[in-house]
Amino acid sequence: MTNSIFKTIIFSLLITFPLFASEWEKTTAENETQLFNVQVLESKGYEVKDNIEFSSTTEAHQRIQVKSEIMTTVDSVLVKAGNLVKKNDLVVKLDEYETNLELFALDLLSESEFKKIALYAPFDGILLDNHKIAGELVTPGEKVYELIDLSSLKIYGYINENEIMNISNENEVEITILGENVQGVIDYVSPIADPETKTFEIVVKVNNKDLRYKDGLSSIISIIKGKVLAHKISPSILALGDQGELGVKVITDNNLVGFKEIEIIEDTSDYMLVTGLDKIEKIIIVGQQYVSNGEKVNF
Incomplete structure (x- = not known):
């Protein structure tokens, strides 16, 4: 009796197992087809300058106002505004310059006193047009001319x-x-x-x-x-992480969705250069807003 029951069970299993296996395969296939489909771009990073x-x-290297140390009048302007002058050129001649030059040459006037009347250019430069003109009075500390070094x-x-x-x-x-x-x-x-x-x-x-x-x-x-290693991506594929961090969604092992935080190093109207990704990444470019981190997808 026992052997008869055992044989009956074995016979039933042999009949039903193929049917069960077939149903299991069908269910598995249906589950596979129910995975969300995304579009993926295999992006290759490259080195760029991080700046x-x-x-x-x-701004000019030097710009200076040459001022008078005495009260006097302007005798003449020897250089046209906008022209180059050399260091130690006489740019604007003040009254009594010739007299003081003779006294200085005869050692009857100290160099410091002579320089009060001899307003030589302190460096090579260009004369600006906001200078005093012939006949104008100048007072101590007042600008006589201005020089710029470009x-x-x-x-x-x-x-x-x-x-x-x-x-x-x-x-x-x-x-x-x-x-x-x-x-x-x-x-x-x-x-x-x-x-x-x-x-x-x-x-x-x-x-x-x-x-x-x-x-x-x-x-x-x-x-x-x-x-740095950077990837060129479209701004349209950006996603936010759980804490609001900026990043992209990628495909990891076993077709699972992953999130990677990025840093933007260049942003143009057409593309972004970002860091934070591996040398080669499978980036989800369509459907990223509909899938979650860790979810299995088709692509």
Whole structure:
């Protein structure tokens, strides 16, 4: 009797198992087809320069007002405004200059006294047009003429405290003035922060021996901090993490959705350059808003 029952059970299993296996495979297939479909881009990262960029304006290397130390009148202006003058050129002749020159030549007038009347150019530069003219009275401490030196330019910028540790005079600098690329170096990094803004002043120096560029031109400075691995992505694929952090959704092992936080290092109207991703990433570019971290998907 027992053997008969056992044989009956075995026979029943042999008949029902294929049916059960078939149903299980069918259910599994249905579950697979129910996975959400996303579109994926295999993105390959590449090295880019990591920089700090700011806008500023050019300033002359030197600019000085030459002032009178005595009360007198202007005899004549010897240089036309806008023209170059050399160091020690006489730019504006004051009354009594010739007399004082003779006395100085005869050692009857000290050099310090002679320089009060002999307003020589202190450096090579360009005469600005806001000078005194012949016949005008000048008083002690009053400006007689102004000179500007454009042989090199200074461009000022301000770096926040989170970035200053990466900046020194050794950093490479990329400069554009009115859209033209020019060469320059970091000439000065302030050792102290502005107490109100917590920023540090830096000065970039640009060679301008040909005097091509003027004082007050728009410029863009990029200070290179180093190189980083970046991916070029579309802003439309961005997603937010559980804590509101900015990132993208990617495909990890076993077709599971993962979230990776990113940092934007360049943002244009067409694309973004971001860091924080591996060398090769499968980034979800369509459907990322409908899937969750850890969810299995089809792609």
